[in-house]
Amino acid sequence: MKKGALHLLVLSHAFSVLSLKKACINQLERYFLSAENVVDILQIARLCDAPRLSLICTRMIIRDFKTVTQSEGWRVMRQASPSLEQELLESLVEEDTKRKERTNRLEEKKVYLQLHEAMEALVHICGDGCRTIGPRDQILKSSQAACRFPACKGIELLLRHFSACKVRVPGGCGSCKQIWQLLELHSRMCSTPETCKVPLCRHFKEKMQHLSRKEEAKWNLLVSKVLERKGTISSISERRKFSSLKSVGSCRIQSNSDLHY
Ligand SMILES: [Zn+2]
Ligand SMILES: [Zn+2]
Ligand SMILES: [Zn+2]
Structure with a gap:
């Protein structure tokens, strides 16, 4: 069956023997495709109206493009059917673009998640004080394991x-x-600047009132992307309200020049 599957596919298609055609397609898809023959099989699949087999062949060509383009089948196809070559090249570019977009989206998500974690760590450190790292007047323990806030140590530093x-x-x-x-990002997301202990929170809130529309839109977009990362977090203040940790020290400041941390 294996070796004759290609011929049988052509015959079963020509004489409309559908059950045989289905069996041939199945055999070809499962056992017969290789970098050497995939271009030939693609062309026959198209002639025999076998869309799933065509799709599988196209995917294989894109996946293994370098090897496939060295095959005899590819060389012959280029001469006989330049339009198919063009089509396959376009599919390759399209797939490559999609892959790059997927990677970019993942990278972007990672950055927003890191920002979200940094925001949580900021409130945790300045509001609650980190018990793992220890009081602020002590030297940071380098060997200390990170607390449950993944960005805590980095933000503390x-x-x-x-x-x-x-x-x-x-x-x-x-x-x-x-x-x-x-x-500044924290300040954008903070709903209680009056009581907030994160440095410069109020300073940035005041500065916000003088921003251009363009700047405002840029910040709003960033804030919404960061919030998206962990679902809709109600607000930073909500988190702090339910925190059982006691506040240690105060780092509320009015400007950069009188920062006491
Ligand atoms: Zn911590
Ligand atoms: Zn510095
Ligand atoms: Zn704040």
Whole structure:
């Protein structure tokens, strides 16, 4: 059956023996396809009106493109049917674009999730105080395992750096710029700036009122993407309200210059 399947497919199609045609297609799909013969089988599948087999062949060609294009079948097809070659090349480009878009979307989701985790860690550190890392006046334990907030340690390090850095944002310090942006994002998402202990929360809230529409739209989009990451989180303040941890220390500040952390 295996070897004759291709001929039988042509015959069963020509004489409309549907059950035999189905059996041949099944055999070809399951046992017969290879990089060497897939271009030939694709052309026969098209002639014999076998769309599923055609699709399987096309997918195989795209998946194993380099090897398939070295086959005799490909070489012959290029000369006999340039339009099919063009079609296959277009499918390849399309698939490649889709793959890149999928990767970009995944990367994007990862970034928003990291931002979401950073926002949670900020409130956790400044509001509750991290019990795993320890009080702020103590040296950060490098061997200490991370607490249940995955971004806690990283944010804690950034905050400590920010409070002690002499270069700061205007001087072009990369770490300070990073925490500055995270603090601004927090402020965007914070619904209780009056009582919030995250540094610069109120400062950014005031600054927001003077932003252009374009800037405003940019921030709103970012905030909605970050919120999307873990479903609709009610608000940062809700989380804090239900937290049983006691607040340690205060880091509420009015401006960057009087940051005490
Ligand atoms: Zn923590
Ligand atoms: Zn710095
Ligand atoms: Zn806040």
